Amino acid sequence: MPKGAVNIAIIGTGVIGAGWATHFLAHGFAVTAMDPGAGAESRLRDWIDNCWPVVERLGLANGASRDKLTFTTDVRAAVRNADFIQESGPERLDVKHSLIASIESAARADAIIASSSSGLAISEIQAGAKHPERIVLGHPFNPSHIIPLVEVGGGRLTSPENLARTMAFYSSTGKKVIRINKEVKGHIANRLQVALWQEAISLVQRGVASVEDVDAAISYGPGLRWALLGPFLNLHASGGAGGIRHVLQHLGAAQREWARDLGTYPETDDYIESIAKGVDTELQSYDFPEMLHQRDQLLIQLLEAKRNLSQIP
Ligand SMILES: NC(=O)c1ccc[n+]([C@@H]2O[C@H](COP(=O)([O-])OP(=O)(O)OC[C@H]3O[C@@H](n4cnc5c(N)ncnc54)[C@H](O)[C@@H]3O)[C@@H](O)[C@H]2O)c1
Numbered sequence: 001m002p003k004g005a006v007n008i009a010i011i012g013t014g015v016i017g018a019g020w021a022t023h024f025l026a027h028g029f030a031v032t033a034m035d036p037g038a039g040a041e042s043r044l045r046d047w048i049d050n051c052w053p054v055v056e057r058l059g060l061a062n063g064a065s066r067d068k069l070t071f072t073t074d075v076r077a078a079v080r081n082a083d084f085i086q087e088s089g090p091e092r093l094d095v096k097h098s099l100i101a102s103i104e105s106a107a108r109a110d111a112i113i114a115s116s117s118s119g120l121a122i123s124e125i126q127a128g129a130k131h132p133e134r135i136v137l138g139h140p141f142n143p144s145h146i147i148p149l150v151e152v153g154g155g156r157l158t159s160p161e162n163l164a165r166t167m168a169f170y171s172s173t174g175k176k177v178i179r180i181n182k183e184v185k186g187h188i189a190n191r192l193q194v195a196l197w198q199e200a201i202s203l204v205q206r207g208v209a210s211v212e213d214v215d216a217a218i219s220y221g222p223g224l225r226w227a228l229l230g231p232f233l234n235l236h237a238s239g240g241a242g243g244i245r246h247v248l249q250h251l252g253a254a255q256r257e258w259a260r261d262l263g264t265y266p267e268t269d270d271y272i273e274s275i276a277k278g279v280d281t282e283l284q285s286y287d288f289p290e291m292l293h294q295r296d297q298l299l300i301q302l303l304e305a306k307r308n309l310s311q312i313p
Contacts (some may be wrong), residue, residue, distance in 0.1 A: 006169075007032065009082035009107075011075060011099060013040055016116050017088035018047040019144030021069065024086075026055035026145065027173045028063040032070045034078035041071040051145050057300055058146070075099065076106035083108075084169060086138060088116040096125045104130045112166055114138030114152075118190060121183045122155030132157035136166045137180065139187050146299055151187045153180030192231075194265070201271055202263020204278060211278025227302060228312055 008024045010017045013035040021044060024031050033044055048066055055064075072078050079085050085107060089099050096115065103113055113135045115125055126132035136158055141147040150170045154163045167177045180187055186194060200214045209217070225234050232244065239247030283291075306312050 006083045007081050009034065009078045009085040011035075011078060011085060011087045011103065012089035013037075013044045014088065015142060016140060016144055017086070018044050019051075019142065020086045020088060020116070020140065022048050022051045022055055022145040023173065023175075025066055025068055026052075026058070026060050026064050028061035028065075028068075030068045030070070032072060032078045032082065034072050034075050036073050040073075044071065045069070051143075054296065054300060055145055058303065075102040079103050079107040079111065082111050085111055085113045086116065087113060091118060091120065093120055093124055096120060097128060100125065100129050100135065110134065112136060112162060112169070114166055116140060119186055121185075122153060122158060123183060124155070126155045126157050129157075133159040134162045136163055137187070138166060138170065140175075141189065143296065146296060146303070148174065148176040148303070149189060150175045150177050151180055151189060152177055153183060153187070155183065198265045199262050201266065201275060204275060205266070205271055206263070210281075211275060212282040215282060228306070230313075233313070 006029055008029045008031045010021045010024070010031060010033040013021060013033050014037075017033065017035065021031050021033050025048065035041075035044070037043075045066075048069065052066060085103060087096070087099055087103070089095055096117065100113065107113070109131050111134065115122065115135065115137055116139060117125065117137065118139065122135060122137045126135040129135055132155070135155065137151065137153040137155075139151040141149050152163060152167050152170065154160075163179070167179065170177045178188065184191065196218070200218075203209055203214055204211055222234070229237070235247055236244040239245065239250070242250075
């Protein structure tokens with residue numbers, strides 16, 4: 001990535017593209033955003049205006065300004081001068097292929113193309129590309145202007161140099177970057193989430209607990225620790241002086257038994273209504289938009305607090 005002025009192109013400005021646009025503007029970059037949807041430009045500008053106080057609080061880089069946003073409906077115009085292209089279009093392989101072809105028809109050959117795709121493999125996305133070696137995964141988490149994690153990985157044809165450039169670039173913008181060494185469906189964090197959702201659904205379906213109590217089991221229990229240390233370090237802490245070796249020797253056999261008893265993901269959609277009714281019941285005495293607003297406020301406080309603690313990874 002060139003030092004100094006880096007031009008960013010955001011392709012697709014839905015939930016994720018808008019978050020990326022806000023993130024890169026907050027870090028002082030010039031951003032050209034592209035989306036063919038009706039009313040996309042005003043939606044994006046409103047979205048950025050709404051999120052700006054949050055990114056201001058998290059800390060703006062020198063030169064950060066919403067005035068550095070340009071909008072176009074033409075993908076070629078969006079990428080012509082770009083050094084880094086964040087693709088966040090619809091999650092369909094045919095759409096990704098046609099977007100990559102349009103991007104490559106105008107972009108510089110060395111511009112990185114990072115796809116936000118939640119589930120498609122980069123090896124599939126880069127098939128047929130002129131310069132597949134610069135196509136990488138850059139998978140963020142919603143709200144992507146707040147959550148630091150980005151999962152970076154390559155496909156069969158991505159070059160190690162471009163993976164390293166991408167990781168260094170995201171890190172330079174304050175993102176917490178992790179490297180996916182091997183392509184797997186759903187990448188890493190969503191696989192971990194789905195393992196939990198699978199068992200959460202199963203516990204409700206088996207009548208073990210209500211939706212509300214399963215939520216509380218995480219949000220008032222291990223979830224509080226997981227935002228600070230990951231599952232392995234928390235396990236290490238559970239072992240006292242003996243650490244993870246002791247706890248796995250001590251409890252590993254029991255955990256293996258519990259693991260054998262875990263539910264599987266439902267094969268049909270019958271479970272949806274009962275889980276959704278449980279969520280409706282849980283939300284009866286809350287205002288959900290306000291709940292999300294308060295969640296984001298707490299997230300910001302947590303991120304600020306974490307920054308000041310040298311021994312929290
Ligand atoms: N929503 C999430 O939580 C989440 C999280 C991480 C990654 N992602 C990934 O990010 C990508 C975007 O998801 P989203 O949730 O923002 O979807 P979205 O539906 O909110 O936004 C998609 C946007 O793409 C636009 N679009 C349609 N055709 C296009 C084209 N030809 N060129 C450019 N833009 C086009 C649409 O107008 C829309 O604004 C997907 O690949 C998804 O898997 C989503």
